[in-house]
Amino acid sequence: MEQQVDQNQNQLVGSAKLLLGVGLDNFISLLVFGLIFILGVLGNTLVISVVARSKPGQTRSTTNIFILNLSVADLSYLLFCVPFQSTIYMLPTWILGAFICKFIHFFFTVSMLVSIFTLSAMSVDRYVAIVHARKASWIRVGRHATLGVVLIWILSVGMAAPVAHYQNLVEREDNSSFCWEVWPDRHRRVYVMCSFVFGYLLPLALISVCYMKVSAHGAPRARDA
Known part of the structure; x- marks a missing residue:
């Protein structure tokens, strides 16, 4: 009886593996990808639908x-990158071609930089609104913010361009291929250093300084109160 139960369990496990076609760890990764995708798309779509809606004649802040x-x-990252990246956990080889290989890693870098630079711009915007309240009425206008957004995308695309250039399909001995960055060593070191400085250190320093200034500006008022 116990032997028959064990055989049934082994058959169920074997059928599950055959059905999934992936290991347990990869299956869990796919579930996480799916959860992030669904929640991210719903959340960001809701934010966009609410924020983008404005009354006639009313300018956006x-x-x-x-x-x-x-x-x-x-x-954009969720829609254009996550579905393609999830195939890494489902398929033993890259089948989406060289263009998709370059595009998803390029656009991942673009969206990451856009997010970082936008957060930096928001900290500057908050700093101007609080510390320079008298000047804020003509500095914090929609035209300037829109121009800032355009510059953010241009800068992000420019900084991510080397990723698209050096992302390639690498062939294995068994005729399978995978998507990988193939950099000359010197170019990689220079790019990593520049990305670290301009994509992390400087934005972090800018955000930190802005919020320290905001905190320092509000401290005297708190003491007076």
């Missing part, structure tokens, strides 16, 4: 423009 840009970048 700079904050709403930056939030809208942040949601667009996140939603």
